[in-house]
Amino acid sequence: RQRGSSPPTPTRSRAKLGESVGDFDRGLAPRHPVGRQLWSPDADARPKTPQPRSSQLAPASAPRRSPQTRNHRPPPQAHHGALPSPSESSWVSDMIRQPETRPISQEQLVAEVKGIYAGLVMIESKCIEYDSSQEANQLSQEQYHALIALHRSVLHEHHDFFLASQHPSASEALRRLASKYAMPARMWRHGIHSFLELLRHKLPASLEHMLTFIYIAYSMMALLYETVPTFEDTWIECLGDLGRYRMAIEDDDIRDREIWTAVSRYWYSKASDKSPTTGRLYHHLAILARPNALQQLYYYAKSLCVPIPFQSARESVMTLFDPLLGSNPHQRPEPVDAAFVRVHGILFSGKQKDQLEASMDEFLDLLDGRIGSTHSNWLEAGYYVGISLSCSLLGFGAESNVLMRAMSRSTDESDAGMDDGPAVEAEAAAGETFEQALSFAVRTYEIVLRRWGDKNTLSCLHTTMVFLYHMSRYPAAMAHLEKRYPWKLTSMMLNYLLKTSRSKPAMDGDEFPEPERGQPPYPLPEDYAMRGLVYVQDFFPEGWFDNDRIDEDDRYLEPASKAGERQERILWLGRRMASSGRWLRWDDEARRFSVSEKYDVALDGLPGDGVVEMSELDMELGYQGA
Incomplete structure (x- = not known):
């Protein structure tokens, strides 16, 4: 499996998500070919998408030709002075002429973006309304399916908006629209995050629906990462967030949990490479570092000691410190690591000061x-x-x-205050x-x-x-x-x-x-x-x-x-x-x-x-x- 690709859907979820399998196969081709399509000047130069061979299109029950038969096909028999019949020349591929295309004008492109945005705003308002109103309600299976379809639609509208506004023929003013109206942030907040939080609060009843939507959102973000590089940093962090959601709800299969932890860590590490002074990313990596208490301490500390600190880490770091300051810790790291983290927990929080000297002595005695x-x-x-x-x-x-x-x-020499x-x-x-x-x-x-x-x-x-x-x-x-x-x-x-x-x-x-x-x-x-x-x-x-030849693992x-x-x-x-x-x-x-x-x-x-x-x-x- 290539890095960055979505891990395989677990078997237990696949059986129940069969009716939505099309959501996971969303590729570069539009869902409705007769709908809106944009022409790109370099579209003609792109290599055509490889078409499946006839053997791939055949039913599963059809017998496959053996390699020997395929490699030793008899040559066609040609008669002197006569053209080969159609059946004899069917193995020859005819050259297809390139279809004529017309460039899209600025007026057409602007009209297209306006139309997409109008539909997007309408669906987005529905998402905001339903996500806020359904929190206390018990939802039926049909309502879950309707909400998933609604949020999938807003994701598709955002995708169309990004493709149109970032089109090669678009003007600079048109390209700036996505940033001006904070479209990447709106897509994450209203199209994904609020709905995932709604589903999370309804667990365990919403588990299968949450799995379904995570895969839909992950596929869309991976597609945007490939096709809209202007907001690459945002897509990378969103992919890490989705991987962390998927990891957090996996309780049955430890292997799936480890896979999604690694996926999320990969994206956050990639994001921190691009923004090494952003503390929020190290906070997320600290959560993924469990149960390594020493590595967690390092990431939490780093999230607060960078030029753009993540102040919320001051609260979440207590999930690491509190168990070790108590009498019955949930996780039991090595004694030397536990003592080291406990010392920092006391220094950071001011709690259990009576344990400070004993914890220091314990660590120093074990360190050598x-x-x-x-x-x-x-x-x-x-x-x-x-x-x-x-x-x-x-x-x-x-x-x-x-x-x-x-x-x-x-x-700043002034010391006022x-x-x-x-x-x-x-x-x-x-x-x-x-x-x-x-x-x-x-x-x-x-x-x-x-x-x-x-x-x-x-x-x-x-x-x-x-x-x-x-x-x-x-x-x-x-x-x-x-x-x-x-x-x-x-x-x-x-x-x-x-x-x-x-x-x-x-x-x-x-x-x-x-x-x-x-x-x-x-x-x-x-x-x-x-x-x-x-x-x-x-x-x-x-x-x-900047050495791109060094892999993350290396x-x-x-x-x-x-x-x-x-x-x-x-x-x-x-x-x-x-x-x-x-x-x-x-x-x-x-x-x-x-x-x-x-x-x-x-x-x-x-x-x-x-x-x-x-x-x-x-x-x-x-x-x-x-």
């Missing part, structure tokens, strides 16, 4: 073993942890957060929460940094270094971080990566390390995960994510070459931060990182015989930890 586990593959979990910690330090995008305020002051009493109290409470989040983040960073020989930690360290690199531009923000962050451990980790690098890393230049000239960019998995966040807006170079593969690229990126970030000399320092002659005097502290529990400096053996083998 989780990273060092033979089958942990902590690379993916590592960047989820790193990004979630960064978002918690940003207060999940709250305006009262000290880091968010420090970044906003760079463009925080002089009143309630605002000051809110800032004080946010400051307390920030200190708790910072304490938890620093303790986590220390455990990860002490495992500098473990490549599983590099994705987490990479995301952390990107966050710090951005914050280093804002002195007011860095003032809250610099005194607590483990700079000494960071310098030791950087020296280890430099020592064990197989090739000379491109870390001395100011430009972002890119592939060799002529090679397309190939982002790291965590690059895709960080894309769109408020602290990476100008981090990646232009066109970094983004998260981890070939051996990725480890070297990740090391080089971390070293480049360290080198950039060391240029100021305030936290990290770089000795160009010795080719070695160090820290400024105020952060050159003694550390306990390091590899070796209690010494701070690494021995040559430590450099070669790396610290694997217990």
